[in-house]
Amino acid sequence: xxxxxxxxxxxxxxxxxxxxxxxxxxxxxxxxxxxxxxxxxxxxxxxxxxxxxxxxxxxxxxxxxxxxxxxxxxxxxxxxxxxxx
Amino acid sequence: xxxxxxxxxxxxxxxxxxxxxxxxxxxxxxxxxxxxxxxxxxxxxxxxxxxxxxxxxxxxxxxxxxxxxxxxxxxxxxxxxxxxxxxxxxxxxxxxxxxxxxxxxxxxxxxxxxxxxxxxxxxxxxxxxxxxxxxxxxxxxxxxxxxxxxxxxxxxx
Numbered sequence: 001x002x003x004x005x006x007x008x009x010x011x012x013x014x015x016x017x018x019x020x021x022x023x024x025x026x027x028x029x030x031x032x033x034x035x036x037x038x039x040x041x042x043x044x045x046x047x048x049x050x051x052x053x054x055x056x057x058x059x060x061x062x063x064x065x066x067x068x069x070x071x072x073x074x075x076x077x078x079x080x081x082x083x084x085x
Numbered sequence: 086x087x088x089x090x091x092x093x094x095x096x097x098x099x100x101x102x103x104x105x106x107x108x109x110x111x112x113x114x115x116x117x118x119x120x121x122x123x124x125x126x127x128x129x130x131x132x133x134x135x136x137x138x139x140x141x142x143x144x145x146x147x148x149x150x151x152x153x154x155x156x157x158x159x160x161x162x163x164x165x166x167x168x169x170x171x172x173x174x175x176x177x178x179x180x181x182x183x184x185x186x187x188x189x190x191x192x193x194x195x196x197x198x199x200x201x202x203x204x205x206x207x208x209x210x211x212x213x214x215x216x217x218x219x220x221x222x223x224x225x226x227x228x229x230x231x232x233x234x235x236x237x238x239x240x241x242x
Contacts, residue, residue: 036175037093037129037148037193050135078093078175079134079144 023059030064036074042081046072049085087152089182092116092161093129094147095138095173101131101145111170112147119160121153124182130190138172150179150187 025033033041045058045068052058052072055065075081094112101108105128113123129148134141151157158176165174188196 033197037190038197039190040194041197074175076135078095078146078173079136079138080132082135 025058025060025064027061027063030060030067034064034067034071036071036078036080038071039075039080042068042072042075046081047085050076050082086154088155088157089124089150089152089179090121090158091177091179092149092151093175094149094165094171095134095144096147096170097141097172098131098143098145099141100170105145108145108170109147111168112149115164115168115171116149116151116153116161119153119157119164121151121157121161123149123151125150125187127187127189132190141172144172146190148187148189150182152182 036042045053047053052065052069055062058065058068060068072081076083096108096112109126109128113126116123126147126149129146131145132143134144138144158178161176162174165171
């Protein structure tokens with residue numbers, strides 16, 4: 001237990017973390033859009049180095065993220081996306 | 086049983102510059118040779134490769150829908166390996182033939198840029214980069230408090 005944590009220090013301004021406004025990508029959208037041929041979209045979902053963004057950041061459901069992973073790997077094989085940046 | 090396939094073929098840019106039709110005929114000829122039937126075919130795109138393949142930096146992609154039996158894919162793979170014009174190829178088995186006609190890269194982007202797809206294309210909005218670093222810098226993701234920079238102020242909209 002830390003002493004004086006309540007009284008001795010100025011209370012830090014806190015903001016609630018909200019993901020309400022984020023766009024969720026579920027099965028329907030993933031099926032329609034995640035394709036190894038849709039290179040600009042895949043590029044937006046990967047870093048400059050070609051690594052996939054996290055599910056949290058991309059807004060993917062688990063299913064959509066797996067689908068995205070598969071399509072990125074296909075695009076890499078066809079030299080549409082880099083393996084390393 | 087008839088199976089439907091989607092095949093993408095990466096071909097040599099220099100050869101394509103000489104004669105694109107010849108390359109297209111070469112690809113469809115290979116498919117026909119292994120017992121497949123080319124249903125639709127197009128020159129998908131011409132672009133700089135993400136990394137050099139067999140020393141080639143620019144390539145031309147051909148996209149084809151074709152039908153065949155279960156062994157067509159394996160036979161095609163063997164044929165493509167012998168071809169010096171085709172650098173890479175990817176064959177996918179389609180559950181059913183797509184209703185819309187085959188489209189090139191630019192046609193596909195044109196279709197996706199309008200209508201409902203627009204919102205999903207905008208998923209990782211520009212300006213999120215700062216957020217990502219903030220999340221990494223503050224390892225308490227499970228914390229109910231926001232990382233240093235609040236996402237609502239992160240210029241996502």
